[in-house]
Amino acid sequence: MEQFAALLDALVYTSSRNAKLALIADYLHQTPDPDRGWALAALTDGLDFKAVKASTIRNLMKERVDPVLWSLSRDFVGDTAETASLLWPNPIGETLPPPSVSETVDMLQAMNRTSVITELPRLLDRLDVSGRYALIKLATGAMRIGISARLGKVAFAQGFGVSVDDVEEYWHGIAPPYTELFDWAAHGKAPPDTENMPLFRPFMLAHPLEDGTVDLADYVAEWKWDGIRVQLVHAGGETRLYSRSGDDITATFPEMAEALTIPAVLDGELLVQGQHQGGETGGAASFNALQQRLGRKTVSKKMLSEFPAFVRLYDALGLEGEDLRKLPWEQRRQRLEAFLPRLPATRFDLSQIVEARDFAHLAQIREGTRADAIEGLMLKRRDSPYVAGRKTGLWYKWKRDPLLIDCVLMYAQRGSGKRSSFYSDYTFGCWDGDPDKGAELLPVGKAYSGFTDTELKWLDKYVRQHTINRFGPVRETDKSLTFEVAFDSVHLSKRHKSGLAMRFPRIHRIRKDKPVHEADRIDTLRAMVRD
Amino acid sequence: MSAPFSWIRPEPHGIHVVPADCWIDPSRAVDRALVTHGHADHARGGHGATIATPETLAIMKLRYNTDEGTQAVHYGETITLLGNVSATYIPAGHVLGSAQILLEHAGERVVVTGDYKRRTDPTCPPFEVTPCDIFITEATFGLPLFTHPPIEEEMAKLLARLAAHPDSCVLVGAYALGKAQRVIAELRRAGHHEPIYLHGAMEKMCRLYEEFGVDLGPLRLVSDHTKDDMRGHIVICPPSALNDRWSRRLPDPITAMASGWMRVRQRARQRNVELPLIISDHADWNELTRTIEEVNPAESWITHGREEALLRWCQLHQRRARALALVGYEDEDD
Structure with a gap:
């Protein structure tokens, strides 16, 4: 597990695609079966343990850390696995040595909803911060460390000098730890038999x-x-x-x-x-x-x-x-x-x-x-x-060209992953009438994309400086900034107070120049509905 | 007789000591300022009078050209201000010259920590626990996830990476005041006596540290040397230069950053850091809470950073506390 944890850390801190490929390929070469197969499955989101969910981790933590301190920490870090790995209390007394990847997988597979509450802590106690991070990532099945399944397959192909198209072809017919795949690529045996199997072909x-x-x-x-x-x-x-x-x-x-x-x-x-x-x-x-x-x-x-x-x-x-x-x-x-x-x-x-x-x-x-x-x-x-x-x-x-509407920034929340700690999720609204005659803003959508890194930094600062209220992780702003929002279509929706739901809204432009009372009204947006 | 502690008022732009008509670390120009240390979020130019340690005044002269109206106070020295207020400067262990300020008035004692840490630092004297009624503490790393590892471990990580890549250099981003000099001094303590190469913005502050008796060993300027000179060496620059065009003159640099924020993976990712070094000049969570226990004040006022979590800790431990909302304190580079 230490080598797998070191691989994850190295991947997190490496931005070049080629360097990532080399790191994964090296690991696959140096690690014996079936550990490397399980690791590859973890990297390509191919593992699913029924007993371990993100909520399992949260519940375990809330027994060990004050819930308020937990949620403040989780909000800051933007990643449950990492927060838990950092806040997990170090065990008192002697512990067993760290488990191997396959030992870990065997134990995780054997857990059920009840036993996980006692068994997972025992595993966590055997690992350091990086190891705990790797374990939780592996156990909950979502890595989110910027490694796509495709990258894992390319690394495998490059590492063993086989064609990536062949890897894609055989991949979906084989279950982790992909022993037949390693036998073929690393040991020169016959490729896996995929005839007569309803396999996925890459689009x-x-x-x-x-x-x-x-x-x-x-x-x-x-x-x-x-x-x-x-x-x-x-x-x-x-x-x-x-x-x-x-x-x-x-x-x-x-x-x-x-x-x-x-x-x-x-x-x-x-x-x-x-x-x-x-x-x-x-x-x-x-x-x-x-x-x-x-x-x-x-x-x-x-x-x-x-x-x-x-x-x-x-x-x-x-x-x-x-x-x-x-x-x-x-x-x-x-x-x-x-x-x-x-x-x-x-x-x-x-x-x-x-x-x-x-x-x-x-x-x-x-x-x-x-x-x-x-x-x-x-x-x-x-x-x-x-x-x-x-x-x-x-x-x-x-x-087709997107639809556009001018909205006002109302609330912001921190993002996760690469945007952790940045206020990068924005809720914006339109006026429910004439803003000069006491109309109010109603939220019409949320956007997480469409801005550059520089704009994100600016927006993050803007949110911090214009906060008037906090509701847990959500900051309410003073509604002083206009966004031009682009979206593909808008539909009637009972889920939202405005009665409208936009499809794929994103920030098109930040309209620092446009006073918020000139932002669009709900009626304008409603007129764009084609349901 | 006025209400207890009505003489000290936290305002958005600093802590106002009312009868003495002075401010602690004000973020705008005032007639009389008591300054805890030289970082830009605490010290600025333009005050009528600036009262600080000799080291801090030297730093302020260098950075903000603060020259006139200065009054030096040595560690342990008490000065009398207007309105029967006295101020004592006590080491804070943060950077060269950094001080906590103990204010006394009408039998009441208030300590303002400025920024502080509890680890040993070869570049400044250690934090001293000072009993008081009100303890105004920083909370930059006020979340339980922030526990800084021993600096020896981080130095070992840095030197191991350097040894593994003799044809590259390791470029360490470090805050130009304090962090850079501490990293250099710790490298020397770890037995690394090779020349260390500096970004131009680092030079004057390093010289100033040396003038105050901090031995930094052989230092060179990047601008005076070729790529080949720097292979297998450590280069130190301000965090802002890490991903700058400036670093193109370096031989295949491995990007490192010395900061408490490096505890969080994505923080390192956001700065494209390949080698995160968890080194901070601020107290970590355990030091913050231990210090409140040791100082044992009647009330803690929390500022500079993640006040909510430390406030929560105080509640859980039946300690009186409140959060202050001071403007302009966001120490993102540490």
């Missing part, structure tokens, strides 16, 4: 188009639908639905798993049926409807009938055992179109091609997409193979 992603143009002779345009991107895989008699990050969300959308019974790997947008988006046959409801279905582990009959899901297909990575990924997009599209009639029409349709005379005409069409609550356009090279990740020049996303 092909798009770069933003920014200000460029493309020639429509080479590129085809499709709508970019406002749902969630999914991959639906049927193999070996089993169907799985994966989210963009590769999370298995089959249980959340059981109707989709039932709908695919032919071996295939399909890429599409998961939507809820309705009349909203685009108005084609089998039109979709707004993202708000889909949100009712997201994140649920079990789904009621009522949910299934009120918010029925379907997938609007973009692409086929494989059909009936044949890998199509190397084929050009045009050929994959033909195969997909030919395949579609074999799928139930209530659960699948095809993402339409947007026909345009030329790029200027396409730009006009894109302008008109606002009312249709479509995110924008996708531009795909007609000859592009299906490759993992973002490859320059193949696919572009061309989102």
Whole structure:
């Protein structure tokens, strides 16, 4: 565990990607099986211990530290694992030596909701501050130390001199501690057998188009639908639905798993049926409807009938055992179109091609997409193979321009991770009437992004200097600063006092020049609703 | 006879000693200022009269060009102010010249700590516990997560990293007044006698420390040397220069920072620090609480930093306390 803890610390204090890759690769080389496999799983968020949750850690701490001192500390640090590692009282008397990673994993796996209360403290007592940090990070399953799953895989590939595409391919069929993967990469054995398994394939992603143009002779345009991107895989008699990050969300959308019974790997947008988006046959409801279905582990009959899901297909990575990924997009599209009639029409349709005379005409069409609550356009090279990740020049996303509104900063809260200790989460509001006639500000949204590091420092200072009230971790400001907020769309919502919820709001500009009484009113925002 | 302690008033811009018509560490110019130490959040120019230790006055002359109207008070010395108030300057152990100020009036005793620490520091005399009725304490590291490790451990970390990278230099960001000189003196104590290279902004303060008898060993200026001269050596700069273009003249620097904030990983990350050194000139949580117990005042007034947690600790330990809201105290570089 000491080496793993040292690795985590080194990764935290290293900013260069190459240096991080080298650190992970070194660790993987020097550490025996199965420790290195467990460590790799921890780094790539592949571990989940049922008995240990963030709340477990908080509860353990509250038995040992005054709750007020705990929450003040947690608020300052911005990370529960780190706060707990620092505040854990040093044990009195002799303790056992630090456990190895696999010993730790075995013990964590054996814990249940009751035994964790006595067993986890015993493990924590055997470690120093760094070790405790590593243990809690590993046990609660969310590292949040700036290492993506992808980086872990690239480090593995570089460390053992194998192709990262192969690693991605085999990865999802194998469970931690990935013994077969190490046998293959480090010891030259045969690669893991992934035939007939409903595995996740890494998504092909798009770069933003920014200000460029493309020639429509080479590129085809499709709508970019406002749902969630999914991959639906049927193999070996089993169907799985994966989210963009590769999370298995089959249980959340059981109707989709039932709908695919032919071996295939399909890429599409998961939507809820309705009349909203685009108005084609089998039109979709707004993202708000889909949100009712997201994140649920079990789904009621009522949910299934009120918010029925379907997938609007973009692409086929494989059909009936044949890998199509190397084929050009045009050929994959033909195969997909030919395949579609074999799928139930209530659960699948095809993402339409947007026909345009030329790029200027396409730009006009894109302008008109606002009312249709479509995110924008996708531009795909007609000859592009299906490759993992973002490859320059193949696919572009061309989102419609955001909506803008002027709001007033009302509350701020500290961020976490890289923004720990900075006031970086802002709640902003609009006027509920004429501010010169006694109108008040009502919160309309929260934003955490859109500003530069320099602006963040400035905002943090601004918040500290303009605080008029504190509610636990939240600071109320004197409402003296105007933000121009950009957002993708706005919907009616019962959850907020203003009755409105914005989608993906971010700080577009800090309007130091604009007096707060000139900020927008709720009515202006309400007029932008297209539900 | 007025109400107890009505003669001392915490105001947003400093602590006002009413009958003496003077202020302690005022953040704006006043007629008469008692200054605990030379850091910019406590000392400033422009006062009519400035009363401080000779070391602090020398520092203020260097930094703020404070020359006229100064009155030097040595450690242990008591001076009489207007309105039957007396002031005694007592070592605070924070930086060269730093003092606590004991104020006495009408049989009542108030100690203002300024900034302080309880660890030994080769560059200044140690903090002295002084009994009083009201103890006005700093709380920069007033959260239980702040426990500074022994400085020997941090020096060992620094020297080990240096030894492992003989072709690089280790660039240590350290506050130019106090921290830099303490790090140098501690390196010497740890047996490191190689030349240490300084950012230009450090030079004068180091010379001033030497004039007051603090031995810093061989010091060189970065600007006088080539990259190759500095390989395998320690370079010290102000924290603001760590990620500055200035550091491009250094040979593959490993970025370190000496600060109590380095206890928190993300604080180090935010400054792109590769080697965090937890070294502070402020009391850590255990020292803050131990000091309140040892001084055992009737009441503690808490300022400079994370007042809420220390206030909570006082409540939990049945000690009277209140938080002061002074303007302009945010010691982010320590």
